[in-house]
Amino acid sequence: MAVRTKAAPPTPWSSGLAEPQVDSSAYVHSFSRLIGDVRVGANVFIAPGSSIRADEGTPFYIGESTNIQDGVVIHGLEKGRVVGDDGKEYSVWIGKNTCITHMALIHGPAYVGDECFIGFRSTVFNAKVGDGCIVMMHALIQDVEIPPGKYVSSGAVITNQQQADRLPDVQDSDRAFAHHVVQINEALLMGYQCAEDSACTTPAFTGASDSDSKPKTNPKDNSYINSVGNMSSNTDIRGQLKSLLAQGCNLTIEHANKRRFKTKSWLTGGAISARREDQVIAQLEGILQEHQGEYVKLVGVDPQAKRRVAEIIVQRPGDSGTNGKVASSSNYSNGNGLTSKSNGAANGDISGQIKSLLAQGCNIGIEHANKRRFKTKSWLTAGQVSGSVTQVMGQITTIANQNPQDYIRIIGVDPTAKRRIAEIIVQRPGEGIGASSSKTSSYSNGRSYSNGNGSSANGLSAETIQEVRSLLSAGYKIGTEHANKRRFKTKSWQSCSPIGSSRESEVIAALEACLQEHAGEYVRMIGIDSAAKRRVSETIIQRPGQASVTKTATQTKSYSNGHSNGNGNGSGRNRNGRNGFANTNLSGETIQEVRSLLSAGYKIGTEHANKRRFKTKSWQSCSPIDSYRESDVIAALEACLQEHSGEYIRLIGIDSAAKRRVSETIIQRP
Numbered sequence: 001m002a003v004r005t006k007a008a009p010p011t012p013w014s015s016g017l018a019e020p021q022v023d024s025s026a027y028v029h030s031f032s033r034l035i036g037d038v039r040v041g042a043n044v045f046i047a048p049g050s051s052i053r054a055d056e057g058t059p060f061y062i063g064e065s066t067n068i069q070d071g072v073v074i075h076g077l078e079k080g081r082v083v084g085d086d087g088k089e090y091s092v093w094i095g096k097n098t099c100i101t102h103m104a105l106i107h108g109p110a111y112v113g114d115e116c117f118i119g120f121r122s123t124v125f126n127a128k129v130g131d132g133c134i135v136m137m138h139a140l141i142q143d144v145e146i147p148p149g150k151y152v153s154s155g156a157v158i159t160n161q162q163q164a165d166r167l168p169d170v171q172d173s174d175r176a177f178a179h180h181v182v183q184i185n186e187a188l189l190m191g192y193q194c195a196e197d198s199a200c201t202t203p204a205f206t207g208a209s210d211s212d213s214k215p216k217t218n219p220k221d222n223s224y225i226n227s228v229g230n231m232s233s234n235t236d237i238r239g240q241l242k243s244l245l246a247q248g249c250n251l252t253i254e255h256a257n258k259r260r261f262k263t264k265s266w267l268t269g270g271a272i273s274a275r276r277e278d279q280v281i282a283q284l285e286g287i288l289q290e291h292q293g294e295y296v297k298l299v300g301v302d303p304q305a306k307r308r309v310a311e312i313i314v315q316r317p318g319d320s321g322t323n324g325k326v327a328s329s330s331n332y333s334n335g336n337g338l339t340s341k342s343n344g345a346a347n348g349d350i351s352g353q354i355k356s357l358l359a360q361g362c363n364i365g366i367e368h369a370n371k372r373r374f375k376t377k378s379w380l381t382a383g384q385v386s387g388s389v390t391q392v393m394g395q396i397t398t399i400a401n402q403n404p405q406d407y408i409r410i411i412g413v414d415p416t417a418k419r420r421i422a423e424i425i426v427q428r429p430g431e432g433i434g435a436s437s438s439k440t441s442s443y444s445n446g447r448s449y450s451n452g453n454g455s456s457a458n459g460l461s462a463e464t465i466q467e468v469r470s471l472l473s474a475g476y477k478i479g480t481e482h483a484n485k486r487r488f489k490t491k492s493w494q495s496c497s498p499i500g501s502s503r504e505s506e507v508i509a510a511l512e513a514c515l516q517e518h519a520g521e522y523v524r525m526i527g528i529d530s531a532a533k534r535r536v537s538e539t540i541i542q543r544p545g546q547a548s549v550t551k552t553a554t555q556t557k558s559y560s561n562g563h564s565n566g567n568g569n570g571s572g573r574n575r576n577g578r579n580g581f582a583n584t585n586l587s588g589e590t591i592q593e594v595r596s597l598l599s600a601g602y603k604i605g606t607e608h609a610n611k612r613r614f615k616t617k618s619w620q621s622c623s624p625i626d627s628y629r630e631s632d633v634i635a636a637l638e639a640c641l642q643e644h645s646g647e648y649i650r651l652i653g654i655d656s657a658a659k660r661r662v663s664e665t666i667i668q669r670p
Contacts, residue, residue: 006035006036020035020036020039020040020054021037022038023040025042025043027193029046030048032046032047032048032049032050033051033052033053034052036055038062039059041061041065041066043064044065044066045068045189046062047070047188050071051072051073052073053075057075060074060092060093063094063095065182066096066097067098067100069099069100071102072101072106074092074094074107074108075108076091077107077108080108080109081109082108083111092107092111097115097182098116100118101122104124105122106124107124110124110126112124114131116129116133116178117177117181119134119137122136122141124142125140125141125142129146130146131149133146133148134150134151134178136154136155139152140156140158144159144160146167147167150164151168151171153657240310241281241284249300249302249310250271250300251271251280251299251301252268253272253296254269255294256294257293257294257317258295284314288314294317295316295317296313296314296315297312309663316361350410350424350426350433355389357410358388361415362414365381365410365411366381366399366411367382367408369406379409396408400427404430410423419601460508460512464511465508468504468507468525472507474629477530479495479498479499479528480523481495482494482518485544497513522542522543523541524539525537536627537635585638585641586638593663598630602662603656604637604652605621605624605651605652605654606621607619607649607650608640608644608648609648611648622649625637641668646670647668648668648669650666651664
């Protein structure tokens with residue numbers, strides 16, 4: 001084997017002319033290039049097309065049984081060193097049993113520990129990656145130290161230490177995958193070494209049985225187990241499908257077995273030619289039956305931009321209860337797009353949300369906190385639960401009985417993205433499970449504030465009460481301000497008495513008192529994030545001269561954008577009961593799209609353009625939407641529609657992690 005190695009060239013900072021030191025058991029392909037002081041350990045495999053140049057930063061160290069795959073580049077700056085495990089300084093240190101996969105870049109000063117996995121086209125620069133870390137594809141690790149045993153998702157950009165410290169732990173399935181890659185490359189090492197030896201390859205071609213002359217492959221099974229939770233087809237799929245069809249997207253199918261899913265090597269299953277929703281559902285059900293036991297993904301493609309705008313996994317191995325059927329119901333009955341059905345003793349809203357989280361393949365966790373911990377957001381973990389909705393509700397009930405005076409919340413965790421997608425408070429001190437969201441409450445004077453339609457007996461609208469519940473469930477404080485007509489015009493609001501309580505009944509009582517005290521004035525409700533010391537919402541709940549607030553649309557605005565979404569005259573189209581928002585100019589399809597994007601963890605933005613700009617595609621941004629709460633987003637969209645009436649408005653779905661758009665939907669035309 002003619003290994004292409006070469007001494008480092010003489011430079012102003014180095015004149016040693018050091019040459020690579022390669023262990024005799026290592027394999028360096030002749031199409032790879034090693035230059036300078038590169039120290040290659042035992043049983044290392046260096047694939048074709050790799051470039052390892054210690055001609056500027058030097059030396060490099062590659063530990064035993066590590067594999068450097070095709071197209072990898074290892075280089076280093078002349079200044080900057082890391083301390084290797086032997087206590088000496090190196091420009092690049094790579095530990096043992098580590099995988100540096102295709103097209104990755106390791107640029108010194110850099111340290112990569114033992115048993116790490118660096119995914120395709122990922123970059124490590126001026127950074128340290130601890131032992132046992134897994135960095136997936138197209139990630140950037142720069143100027144940070146990744147603690148041992150951490151997982152970096154595909155496309156992640158980790159450039160500050162706070163991001164690095166918050167990374168999730170590696171799971172057993174991830175370790176199994178990395179170990180599988182090491183085993184594969186160990187077999188390749190033996191195979192390439194055998195291919196160079198005629199005494200080894202001749203028996204293989206002649207069929208001889210001389211076991212000593214054949215490559216000694218690993219007798220262990222190289223397969224790995226990818227333990228991913230079940231994710232049945234659910235009602236959200238139909239809603240997203242409808243949204244894609246409305247946008248004019250082309251639909252295609254991809255499928256993958258467990259091994260291909262782990263390596264993201266999906267196979268094309270063809271295009272869905274139908275355009276009607278029922279026909280698409282029928283065709284999709286046939287595909288699910290055809291690929292039972294595999295992952296199946298629905299892909300939405302923008303035919304004009306020629307790019308993907310959505311990827312939805314509609315089947316996972318082991319899914320039960322679907323039998324190749326896509327759910328036909330698309331009931332978005334509550335604020336976050338989760339279906340709600342009563343199950344008798346348990347609160348229907350909670351059980352519906354749990355059912356939706358389980359259908360999405362989420363892991364469910366339970367946390368609790370006393371009043372002091374709730375204020376400081378120092379929740380205690382009560383463990384994870386699994387099984388059916390009934391089993392999860394049973395576990396929640398058990399924990400609630402053990403901690404009757406604590407706050408209890410359920411956590412929905414996306415196991416693939418390794419992040420939380422839902423936090424739902426299901427109990428408040430002394431109220432029992434679901435009491436804060438389902439019971440009819442009364443305040444201190446004995447009057448019930450529920451009149452059968454959710455509105456207050458003394459002036460608060462159903463929307464205001466719902467907003468109170470939403471703010472309190474998110475852990476925010478509530479305040480009030482008032483202004484007469486002159487102060488309202490100059491935006492010189494004055495504070496009402498502070499509301500110190502977080503109990504819904506007491507907050508309602510304080511709001512009623514403020515309305516009575518300042519009758520004939522503007523009154524607005526404030527949502528306050530105590531930890532961040534900022535306002536999260538402002539809602540006008542009373543205007544001068546109103547006989548009843550319930551007869552006029554409530555005006556709400558997100559504090560971050562400064563624009564009102566209400567029209568003040570009740571002229572908006574009433575869609576209450578269709579999408580949960582009264583007096584809104586947004587269509588049901590738009591609200592459904594908002595819910596779909598928020599449930600997937602995407603941010604939402606808006607853009608506007610007059611007719612001239614629309615023709616030249618020169619869109620302009622509306623005020624940014626920082627919130628992930630549906631009510632805040634709806635308010636911001638309404639504000640943009642009012643501010644730019646007579647123009648084109650489009651809704652943008654943004655993947656913050658990948659820093660790219662996932663959808664663009666026009667929601668208003670001149």
